[in-house]
Amino acid sequence: MEISDLTIEKFHEGLVRKEFSAFEITEKFFGHIEEMDGKINAFLRITKDLALSEASRIDVELAEGKDLGLLAGVPIALKDNMMVEGEVTTAASKILESYRASYDATVVSKLKEAGAVILGKTNLDEFAMGSSTENSGFKTTKNPYDTDRVPGGSSGGSAAAVASGMALAALGSDTGGSIRQPAGFCGVAGLKPTYGAVSRYGLIAMASSLDQIGSFGKTVRDAAILFKEIAGRDEMDSTSISLPQGYGDEILNPKLEDIKKLKIGIPKEYFIDGLSSEVKKAIDLAMAKLKSLGLEIKEISLPHTKYALSAYYIIMPAEVSANLARFDGIRYSRIEEGVKSERTALWDIYFNQKGRGFGSETQRRIILGNFVLSSGYYDAYYSKAQKVRHLIKQDFESVFNPSAGGNCRWDSSL
């Protein structure tokens, strides 16, 4: 069995038919990582002991005649901002270089329960801030299709690992495109689920009102299988929501007849100068395909789209500056001591840790966040952005939920 031919379901079929063992496949993946990752740098660390012991456990369960779920034995990679108990978890920041996670993130306990085999932790832009995975405190990940190019980011390590066949599927996190964009760059399927659909307990926070964990797969179906496993309400994350009953079945077995009744909205504000002709062509092709399947395509308007980037670039660093304050060298790991100054010993620790531990982009965003939140500027920036955010939300409500009181803005058919 060539591991490059596998999808999650093919792996599952082969495993239960005993064409191969989980242990054997896991070893093959590690062999492939050893061969490939020197060029790609998708992984920050592999978790070989954890993976092989889990794979053996799955093989024993199968031998005992137990029913195995779809994810049992599936070799998966995790972005290194998700905590795996006892394993080093850095968010690609030097400030957490030697930090070992105290507990499993909820997504990790769910994957462990499902019997998934965690191969290792993948590279990212430091604290998930960036779009190229060049901003990591440790290494630069390359695009497996052309190592002169970037894999996108910040979940570039996870995207590259799946694209190069070094993991069958992976988890990433997405705040402002960090799953969707690297998935696009690496030619794999990537999903940012609806905010609240997946618990963030145990995810190192970047911008909490936007962060969401999601899945990467070689196929849309693989990404859906993984999403179904990690989705749902979690008592440990109050922003997580219960999924509607039967929702999971719908993900994996969509009713195509119902889908044909959908109207697809094409926001005219998304087709502006600067859209590359290749991307435009791909969207046109996708629209033609949907039309040929019987779906209706309508031009819609989301008038505040233009302001989304500015609003995002105020709200995100504001939340970053608050979330990253906790990395002070006191509560978590401490990197080597720096020079003593005329400050107190406690202040020396703070300044040395943050100065040496945070990369320049991280420091820049903390400073920007402090600015938009500071007295005198709060109303003009932070508060304004929060209001614009509300208007952007209302744009969507008026298009997608006209019964809730909004004006339907559907225009002419394309």
Add this chain to the structure above:
Amino acid sequence: MGELNKKTLEYLAGLGKLDIKKGTEEKLLHDLGEILSRFEELKEVDTENVESMAGGVTGINVFRDDESVKINNRGKTKARITDAFPEKQDGLLKVPAIFE
């Protein structure tokens, strides 16, 4: 709107317990200035009578009964958390003297 100068920059960095590296002030001021000038476009938007939106999607309060809840593996998690403390004594977090 943003009057960013070296003094404000130092103040903002200090709030985040950051020292600005020597020789990087000018570039940082320039970059931040560029970003702030982009934000000017938000002035065009009429946000009178628009409520702030602070959270993600639902914006509902989540309550639970005021009772202690058993956390799985609590003892183990606690031990791992205290193990991660850079300096500790008898399971407590050790902090250097604040007054000297």
